[in-house]
Amino acid sequence: MQASTNYIQNLIRDYPDFPKQGILFRDITPIFRDVKSFNLISDFFYEKFGNIQIDYIAGIEARGFILATLLGLKFNRGVIMIRKAGKLPGRTLKQDYSIEYGTAVMEMQADSFKKGDKILVADDLLATGGTAEAAAKLIEELGGLVAGFGMIVELSSLGGGNLLQSKGYSVHSMVTY
Template sequence: MHSDISHVQDLIRDYPDFPKQGILFKDINPVFRDGKSLDILGNHFYDQFQKVKVDYVAGIEARGFIISTLLGLKFNKGVIMIRKAGKLPGTTIKQSYGIEYGTAVMELQSDSLRTGDRILIADDLLATGGTALAAASLVEDLGGKVAGFAFIIELSSLDGGKLLRERGYRVHSMVVY
């Protein structure tokens, strides 16, 4: 298993000072272009969550959609999209969350899940945890339960994983920096 994680980690590229000075951007696009990595991702997260009851896999826009689709296929479950405000038709619920310079809003279609459904939430990167907490709030506002969080990368110095774990969520990050 370790060699599989190393394969994925070796494909993650660093871009210093992107998108602005002082930021070290972790680019996972090469991971998504590599068929072997996609297989590794699906198998890795399935191994981590196979004993957890999952009714749906939710992906956070946009790269989370790729991961949630891989996991939906592995678990034979449907996929729910948590999107930026204004992107979903019909009745939605909204949740604002903090971003670097202000706030943003995510939304979820009100009929995406039923009370008691267990949702595995997937995204590419866990930093401060604000986006993940907003996604969890949307699921919980509709009566769902968060079955866990699956991230490719966790930036441990920003404490998002600590925040989520302290709130009782099951969190698994494939690569931790």
């Protein structure tokens, strides 16, 4: 398992001072160009969550859709999209969340799953946890149960993993900085 994590971590590129001075950007796009990484990632999360009931995988816009689809195939489950406001047709639920300079809104279609379904939430990056927490609130507002969070990268100094765990959620990140 450590060899898999090291392989993925070696694909991630660092860009200092992007998108602004003082920020170290962790670019995961090389992972998506490397087919071996897809197998390593799906195996990693199957090892972490394969022993619990999961009805759907929810992907958070936008790179979370890639991970959710990958896990949906591995777990043989459908995928739900959690998107920025205004991107989904039909009746939706909305949830405000904090971002660096204010707030944003995430939404999910109201008929995404049945009450009591267990949803694994997938995203590329866990930083402060605001987006992930908003996703959990949407799922729970619809009567779903959050089965856990699967993240490719976690920036532990920003506290998102601790925030989610303090609320009782299971969080697994493949690479932690």
